[in-house]
Amino acid sequence: MNTNCFKTTAVAAVTLLCIFTSISISAQTVDFKSIDTFFKIADKLSQNKNVKKSDWKKLYKTAAYQKLKINQSDCKDIREAMELTFLSKNKALCDSLLTAPYSTNDDDYYLKLLLRNCVNLAKNYDDVKNVRQSYDFEELKAQAIRQFHDFMPGVNDSVLSVPNIYFYFFDPDCYAIGNSIMLDFNFFYRNPQRITGTLAHEIFHAYRHHFLDTKNIYSNALLDVLDRIQDEGIADLINKKGSEYSAKLLTELGFPIDLEKRYLESVANCSDWISRLDSLTLAHLDGAVSYDTYKKQIYNLISSNAHPVGYHISQLLVKNGLKAKMLDSFYNPIEFVKLYNSIAESEEMHVFSDRFMSYIEELYSKN
């Protein structure tokens, strides 16, 4: 999940965008099969009608879930969340699960998360179904493209693409998989405007990916980590309203409070985090830590796919008037780190060591 804007003011640019919009987005998929199958089963459960094994199978086999690569445990959680929510005989059990203590450490954490989302959806069930039928999803995509253009200067429209959208029921979040964005329908329903921003955020990822030296970046764990920081950090500027808001939103959406706390901690400890990345890298360079161990260590450092740290850094760059420079080099993580280092001291943040900086430059240029 996912605003400062560069405005595209030229009328010609706007006109071109409209032409582009009308040609390109119609080719994209908006897939409702999964959420429609969900509604059919939910209807049966609410009416105490028998749901056959083949009905569940049909749901699990929908393209959205296949793309999400849901496993047996996910299927079980989806079914339990739906049966607890929609079968009237389960009301007491459902209520007790909702009021039980809840944390990401719970064995049944995922079931509790899906259950919260399902119960929230069920509260507005008829309206959710109406929105599915009547919402102008083409306009949603067009708005997202406009938002991306507002943010990003000099967009090359020939490589801009809108991801396919797959709607389903799962956790209240969205995922980018290949050229697709996977969206929980209730997450969309609760705030369609937010989804415009989310889609613009994902358009940024797809656009950036087009320019990225992937062979190089993915060949080394450190480059990969720095890449994630830059990618999510800049993308978050498109659709997020500050770190505190992002953290609170997690709880509002039904995630356990420890996630909100962890997010805020990651932001508060950003400087320490960067210092740790620096020292782990130097230890590896000194031969004290093998590459495999080092790789594990730095991937373990990342929380929430590098969003909190990346977003914190990109906000600092904007605050220091470096937004244009940051966007000029939007697909080069080394430049992002250099920009960060240029303001780190004045922001009382850890300054990456010279050795670290030389190493990443060497890594980036040698592959």
Ligand SMILES: [Zn+2]
């Ligand atoms: Zn993202």
